[in-house]
Amino acid sequence: MKHVMRLFLIAFALLAPIWAHAAVASDSVASDSAATTRQHRFITPVKTKTNKVLPPSKDVDPKVLEVFLTGDTLKALEQARKDSISRSYTRYPLLTDFTVGLNFADMVLAIAGQDYMSADVNFTLNMWNRLQPVLEVGLGRAKNTPEDGNYTYVGKLSPYMRIGANYNFLFKHKPDYLFFLGARLGGSLFKYQIQDINHHNGYWDETIKTEITTQNGRALWYEAVAGMRVKIWKPISLGWQIKFHGLIKENTVSQGQPWFIPGYGTRRGSLAFAFNIYYTIPFYKTASTQETKPATDANLTPTPQN
Amino acid sequence: MKHLLSIALALLLMLAAACGDSSCYDNGNALPLARFYRDGKKITLSNVTTRGIGAPNDSAYVKGKSLSETYLPLRASTTSTQWIIEMAVTNDDTMSDTLTFHYTTVPYFASAECGAMFAFNIDKVETTRNLIDSVELVQRKVTNLITESIKIHFQ
Numbered sequence: 119m120k121h122v123m124r125l126f127l128i129a130f131a132l133l134a135p136i137w138a139h140a141a142v143a144s145d146s147v148a149s150d151s152a153a154t155t156r157q158h159r160f161i162t163p164v165k166t167k168t169n170k171v172l173p174p175s176k177d178v179d180p181k182v183l184e185v186f187l188t189g190d191t192l193k194a195l196e197q198a199r200k201d202s203i204s205r206s207y208t209r210y211p212l213l214t215d216f217t218v219g220l221n222f223a224d225m226v227l228a229i230a231g232q233d234y235m236s237a238d239v240n241f242t243l244n245m246w247n248r249l250q251p252v253l254e255v256g257l258g259r260a261k262n263t264p265e266d267g268n269y270t271y272v273g274k275l276s277p278y279m280r281i282g283a284n285y286n287f288l289f290k291h292k293p294d295y296l297f298f299l300g301a302r303l304g305g306s307l308f309k310y311q312i313q314d315i316n317h318h319n320g321y322w323d324e325t326i327k328t329e330i331t332t333q334n335g336r337a338l339w340y341e342a343v344a345g346m347r348v349k350i351w352k353p354i355s356l357g358w359q360i361k362f363h364g365l366i367k368e369n370t371v372s373q374g375q376p377w378f379i380p381g382y383g384t385r386r387g388s389l390a391f392a393f394n395i396y397y398t399i400p401f402y403k404t405a406s407t408q409e410t411k412p413a414t415d416a417n418l419t420p421t422p423q424n
Numbered sequence: 425m426k427h428l429l430s431i432a433l434a435l436l437l438m439l440a441a442a443c444g445d446s447s448c449y450d451n452g453n454a455l456p457l458a459r460f461y462r463d464g465k466k467i468t469l470s471n472v473t474t475r476g477i478g479a480p481n482d483s484a485y486v487k488g489k490s491l492s493e494t495y496l497p498l499r500a501s502t503t504s505t506q507w508i509i510e511m512a513v514t515n516d517d518t519m520s521d522t523l524t525f526h527y528t529t530v531p532y533f534a535s536a537e538c539g540a541m542f543a544f545n546i547d548k549v550e551t552t553r554n555l556i557d558s559v560e561l562v563q564r565k566v567t568n569l570i571t572e573s574i575k576i577h578f579q
Contacts (some may be wrong), residue, residue, distance in 0.1 A: 321497050326542070
């Protein structure tokens, strides 16, 4: 009898709060029945028999998981769908492609009458369709006899080199279309001379003809580059670049600093332009797509665990 | 889109900043600039005339002007040039000194805008001492830049 009484008391102690809670809940449901019918139900998936809360499938964003665990599964599903759409773009391999280009801007301008010209071949390695190390190697020359000047400036054909990198802002798109910002470090060893100097001093009324023989110049400069590249036909593309540049260092020449530096241009102004024609060799057959799977009911469905 | 707009704006600013011009803001010739001093302070002298010895028609470079500085152009065809600095002491009386520059010349390319000219490396400056106390060589190399080359200290 004692055991029966003890069991009854334990059962009462366990069930009383549940009974009391159920009574309160039934009252509130009864009073707010109109409101509750309009709200959607929060469903927390549980394993039958054990009442254990089931976790969602793997690869679900932790933020989505948080929402999921609140019990609002519809909201979690919607959020997962949005998340998968925003992350869905092509990921390119480390070695996406290799491009050889020819900067022909000065060639065109030289035909149009410009007194100096720099032309370079550039090599670009496209990494992940984002980062692009660039090497540019070229030659430059100048010959200028200003109409109101008293000299002829001759910049002998001399080499130059630039090294740097671009960052492609259109990395989510095909490598056929690039918009990039970049930086370059350029250098040149060059020779120049000033011919046919006709010096006149008005007060002494004397005119002397002379020349400055070959001078050796060295220059190091920086460039900030903004540019675009667009595919025209198969591996061929065209692009332009606008460059803001400045001299970092140059050697001092006692008979005057050079007017033209191969690869840099003239000393006047700090802006330069480049127009390129490119040939691209892709390193991948088809773009390796690692797209995030769009969220579906299937991949948010909880996986039962034993 | 916001980023592209910012980049476009930056490019425009670069364009605006990058425009150079083709004017020569220095001298078209290499001219030594002499400034006048007394007791270490800059002074302005009145009724000053400067004249290069051997100049065509013995013409004056500056005639009867109030000056605190003057250019004294050197001859590129010789290795020395003499200048007379003359000053009216009274209405009828003038006093003068002769400055002699010894130098070497070197062809010099100033810039595309200012052109080519002769630069001078001044070795020595001599003077008589009627009005002038001493001459101080501030900068040996004379180019077309507008900088003080010599200080003339007056008594």
